[in-house]
Amino acid sequence: MFKFCYMQDFFVKELKLFTRNLNRDTISGKSTLNKKVVIYRWKSAQKIKIKKESTTGF
Helix, strand or coil: CHHHHHHHHHHHHHHHHHHHHHHHHHHHCCCCHHHHHHHHHHHHHHHHHHHHHHHHCC
16 A cells, blocks of 8 residues: 555656656657656556456445
C-alpha cells in the first residue's frame, strides 16, 4: 500500500513538472522525447491503479 501511494505521488509530481515544462516549451516551440516518456509512465500508472482497484475490490 505504501509503495503504491509513493508511486502515485511520484507520478503526480512528474505530471505537474511535465505540464509546467509543456507550457514553457509550447511558448518557445520546443518538443522533447522526455515528455512522451512521462505521458507513457503516467498512463501506465493509471492502468495499474485501475487493475489493482478492480482485483482487490476497493
